[in-house]
Amino acid sequence: MNTVRILLSLVAHYNWQLLQYDVKNAFLHGDLDEEIYMNIPLGFEENTVMKEFGYKQSQGDHTLFIKHSATRGVTVLLVYVDDIIVTGNDEREKHEVKQRLATEFEIKELGKLKYFLGKIGCKPVFTPMDPNPKLGEAKEEPMVDKRMYQRMGVHYLKGNPGKGILFKKNNTLALEAYTPMLTMQNVVARSSAESEFRVIAQGLCELLWLKIILDDLRIKWDGPMKLYCDNKLAINIVHNPIQHDRTKHIEIDRHFIKEKLEEGVVCMSYVSSKHRLADILTKGLNSSMFHDLVFKLGMEDIYSSA
Missing domain, CATH: 3.30.160 (Double Stranded RNA Binding Domain)
Structure with missing residues (x-):
C-alpha cells in the first residue's frame, strides 16, 4: 500500500x-x-x-x-x-x-480510481485505539490480541467513512519521515538511545526505499530527505565522531546513519514530542489529542458540509 x-x-x-x-x-x-x-x-x-x-x-x-x-x-x-x-x-x-x-x-x-476498501458493518467509534489501557504486572509475557486492534481500526473507519489525507498539488516536492514511538519496537534495547538508533535506521531504510521508487520514476525532489527525531541524545551521537563505551553496541547503525548524513542524502531535525505526528499511529490518545493530530496531518472529511 x-x-x-x-x-x-x-x-x-x-x-x-x-x-x-x-x-x-x-x-x-x-x-x-x-x-x-x-x-x-x-x-x-x-x-x-x-x-x-x-x-x-x-x-x-x-x-x-x-x-x-x-x-x-x-x-x-x-x-x-x-x-x-x-x-x-x-x-x-x-x-x-x-x-x-x-x-x-x-x-x-x-x-x-475511487476507492480500495469497502464498508464493513460494525459500530462506529471516535478513536482507533483505547485511550485508557489497563496495565498490570504479569509473570509471563501476555499474548497480544492483534485482531482486537484490527477490529478497533475497522470500527473507527466505520464512523469516519469520508475522512482521510487529502493529497494536494504543491509547488515543491519534499520527502519527510518521523521516527515512531520507541516502545512499539519489537527489539530488546539496552537503552532508549539504542532503541532510538534502531528506529532511525529503520526510518532511513524506508526513505531509501522511497528514493528507489522515485528514481525509477525519474522524479526529482527539493533538497535532502528529512528525518525528524524527538531524541536529542541520539541526534548528538550521530553527529559526534567520538565513540563512547555506552554506544559501541550501536556502532553499525550509527555509521550507517552518519554515512547517509555526510553524503547529503538525508538530514535530521529535532521535533518535540508534542508535535510528533507519528503518535497518532502508535499511541492510545484521548479524543482531544487524537483530533488535534488529525488536524495537523491535514486530514479532511469529504462528507463534511464545512
Whole structure:
C-alpha cells in the first residue's frame, strides 16, 4: 500500500489521471485441473507480459512497472492483487497498454480510481485505539490480541467513512519521515538511545526505499530527505565522531546513519514530542489529542458540509 500512497501523491502533484482495471481471476472460485507450483520450479525463466510491452520492473516494488517515452513522457502501472492502476502523463501509451492488456487478459475497465476498501458493518467509534489501557504486572509475557486492534481500526473507519489525507498539488516536492514511538519496537534495547538508533535506521531504510521508487520514476525532489527525531541524545551521537563505551553496541547503525548524513542524502531535525505526528499511529490518545493530530496531518472529511 505504500507504493499506492506514493502514486496518489504524485498524481495530485502532477495532475495525472488515475485509472483502474480489474482482472478476472476465474481460478479463485473454479476447479484446477492442471499442475500448480507453490514454489518456482527449477529452470524457470521470468518473462512477464509487461516487459514484453517495454516496461521496466521497479527494483523497489516488483508489482510496479514503468515506461518512459522519448518525449519524456511516463506511464506507470501498478498491480494490486487482481486490480491494476494506470497513471502517468503519456496519454497515447496509457491507451495502448489498455488495448494490449485486453489481448492478454480478461479485464474490466473501472474508470477513474475511487476507492480500495469497502464498508464493513460494525459500530462506529471516535478513536482507533483505547485511550485508557489497563496495565498490570504479569509473570509471563501476555499474548497480544492483534485482531482486537484490527477490529478497533475497522470500527473507527466505520464512523469516519469520508475522512482521510487529502493529497494536494504543491509547488515543491519534499520527502519527510518521523521516527515512531520507541516502545512499539519489537527489539530488546539496552537503552532508549539504542532503541532510538534502531528506529532511525529503520526510518532511513524506508526513505531509501522511497528514493528507489522515485528514481525509477525519474522524479526529482527539493533538497535532502528529512528525518525528524524527538531524541536529542541520539541526534548528538550521530553527529559526534567520538565513540563512547555506552554506544559501541550501536556502532553499525550509527555509521550507517552518519554515512547517509555526510553524503547529503538525508538530514535530521529535532521535533518535540508534542508535535510528533507519528503518535497518532502508535499511541492510545484521548479524543482531544487524537483530533488535534488529525488536524495537523491535514486530514479532511469529504462528507463534511464545512
